[in-house]
Amino acid sequence: MLGKIFFIFLKFVRSSKIITLFLWKIKIDIYLHDTFWDLTTLVIKKELKQIKKKNRYLDMGCGQFAILGQFFKMNNTNAEVLSVDIYDKFVENSINNSILNKNKIEIKKSNLFSNVTEKFDLITFNPPYVPLTKKDKDIEFPNIRYSESEGIKTTKDFLINAKKFLTTEGEILLGINTFYVPKSICIKLIADLEYSIEKITKMNFNTSIVFRIKVI
């Protein structure tokens, strides 16, 4: 019962323009689906606020507003920010939303790193991590949520390729909801792909965690 009430509350807050403005300082006009951010986005935000002196930031899988890219730019006005997503419609809406909010960031379509050429001091990713076996209905943008097998296919592909796009001291913030993918599976994947975990960030009443990782 309590879980159901929490879920209804969560659905309401993460679809609210007013709460998004309050939490993120981002105005929303047009949206393409009714999740404006999620539990993982919040934990990435918590860690992102601590980060300074990163001049080039890549917001991987930026979603319909490039909410993380815009948030980072607001707090690091001199940084160069690139936000990318696999869906054309998200790229277009994010461009329009960044203009509405007067945040000068670059936004383009890319399937992971397919259209990325530069190296970055910081990359964040809140990937799709819900195992396909849990798919109960068709949605318009399935890559928001679902990733094959155990929910880690996209994360694995991302981590394999990300190394080539990091500067020497470059770091990744990888957010995963442990309700869907157990922490132990994430830790094993990160270690197997030869990254070291510098820090793990959590929040109260939130099953998502963020791994701050570096190439070994």
Ligand SMILES: C[S@@+](CC[C@H](N)C(=O)[O-])C[C@H]1O[C@@H](n2cnc3c(N)ncnc32)[C@H](O)[C@@H]1O
């Ligand atoms: C969970 S949503 C996160 C959206 C937003 N960054 C946030 O934190 O609220 C995952 C995003 O990754 C994008 N995505 C999934 N697979 C991708 C891929 N192969 N390349 C680029 N983006 C991808 C999805 O379209 C979606 O916008």
